[in-house]
Amino acid sequence: MKRIVVFSLVVFIILAIVWCIVEWPVIGLSIAVGSVFMIGIYDLLQKKHTILRNFPVLGHIRFLSEMIAPELHQYFVESDTDGKPIDRNHRSYVYQRAKKENETHPFGTELNVESDDYKWMSHSIYPAPKLNEAPRVIIGGKACKQPYSASLFNISAMSFGALGKNAVKALNIGAREGGFYHNTGEGGISDYHLQGGDVVYQLGTGYFGSRNEDGTFSSKKFKVQAGKSEVKMIEIKISQGAKPGHGGVLPAAKNNQEIANIRGVKPNTTVLSPPGHSAFSNPTELMQFISDLRDLSGGKPIGFKLCVGNKTEFIEICEAMKRTGVKPDFITVDGAEGGTGAAPIDFSNYVGMPWESALLFVVDTLRDFGFKEEIKVITATKIITSFDIFKALCLGADLCNSARGMMLALGCIQALKCNTNNCPAGVATNKKYLMNGLVVSEKWKRVKNYHEEILNDFLELMAASGCSETSQLSREFIYRREKAISWESYQ
CATH class of the missing domain: 3.20.20.70 (Aldolase class I)
Structure with a gap:
């Protein structure tokens, strides 16, 4: 939650500066340049983060990206089968059954059936009648x-x-x-x-x-x-x-x-x-x-x-x-x-x-x-x-x-x-x-x-x-x- 608040605040400040530049170019540019200058001075003087001392202002891009990296990875990077500890396909499996929604999967398996950790079950050409309810x-x-x-x-x-x-x-x-x-x-x-x-x-x-x-x-x-x-x-x-x-x-x-x-x-x-x-x-x-x-x-x-x-x-x-x-x-x-x-x-x-x-x-x-x-x-x-x-x-x-x-x-x-x-x-x-x-x-x-x-x-x-x-x-x-x-x- 803290990461989201900080990121939202940064976005809001950037948008506010952009708006000022559009409405009042001289004042807006002055605020933008002054803000960047003050951030740069702070980065050079602080002793906690080496990245910020070596790359003032620009170093913040790295920390902002890191702040929302898990969300970016989960929603835009990971495939349906490589999410950890539970991949997207298995999460969807639970969601669909919990909501009693579509429980079928299109176009065949997405798993690598040749991988060393793949497991499978044998079936019979003479299936048994399905039980009406699970045994206890x-x-x-x-x-x-x-x-x-x-x-x-x-x-x-x-x-x-x-x-x-x-x-x-x-x-x-x-x-x-x-x-x-x-x-x-x-x-x-x-x-x-x-x-x-x-x-x-x-x-x-x-x-x-x-x-x-x-x-x-x-x-x-x-x-x-x-x-x-x-x-x-x-x-x-x-x-x-x-x-x-x-x-x-x-x-x-x-x-x-x-x-x-x-x-x-x-x-x-x-x-x-x-x-x-x-x-x-x-x-x-x-x-x-x-x-x-x-x-x-x-x-x-x-x-x-x-x-x-x-x-x-x-x-x-x-x-x-x-x-x-x-x-x-x-x-x-x-x-x-x-x-x-x-x-x-x-x-x-x-x-x-x-x-x-x-x-x-x-x-x-x-x-x-x-x-x-x-x-x-x-x-x-x-x-x-x-x-x-x-x-x-x-x-x-x-x-x-x-x-x-x-x-x-x-x-x-x-x-x-x-x-x-x-x-x-x-x-x-x-x-x-x-x-x-x-x-x-x-x-x-x-x-x-x-x-x-x-x-x-x-x-x-x-x-x-x-x-x-x-x-x-x-x-x-x-x-x-x-x-x-x-x-x-x-x-």
């Missing part, structure tokens, strides 16, 4: 007293504070009307999460909503949160793909009274989310924590979310399951491609295992230990299209979550300002004048539509593969280029 997944192992019937596609973890209240309300109402769940994110359960939609309460390292004053876990407060009728499952966040092994900071300036009440912290103070949990420090203690949460919640499904790093650590968790007899009801596998409003760039770019490799590893390890049937696997990274869902289920996931897809359905334009609190679409901001642009009564319908249409697309893909049940999906349906002249499945 029952989550809950032998120790679970309140198993939950989940949709194949749901809202991934996004906290209130990271998203504005209107965005959270629209997501939850969309989940209510569409019959899918809404993960709270680690920021705790706000009133905006309680609009009637099913809720997954995420418990991060800060234990927000369930913490003592010193930041440790409070079983008493957790029991109250988990006991809410809207809460259907509890997810322990061990790590997330965008910044695995990294904590978070809630600055004092953003920690207002409302957010402090929700998170159970003191207002106007800086609050830290540690990189790791204090309630457990090894696999055996993690199993005990899962067992404790299951008891405190009245037997609701308990799971954990992680981005895989050290494979040995996950194997040790499985060994602890076998040794103790305690198992989570679900595991959410995040990948290094995961999104977040703010993360150190090195963590976003270089830390953690990509989601396909992580999903394959987790599924295969659970199968090796004989746990896969009882423990449901959720994947939660960059799930945007029906092919993403189809591929995830073929690779072994039972269901999927999406954050950025749901944000796009709300109206996100990928302005990449999530970390500035200046989201122009009113999604990732708590500034009132920006949030007011997001009308809840309209946007929840788009969330519902997106969920409905993407599952409809998925059922069409499943029918094209010749499968009539999700249990028939396997890795042999998905192919990837492994070498320059051959294709191999994920077998």
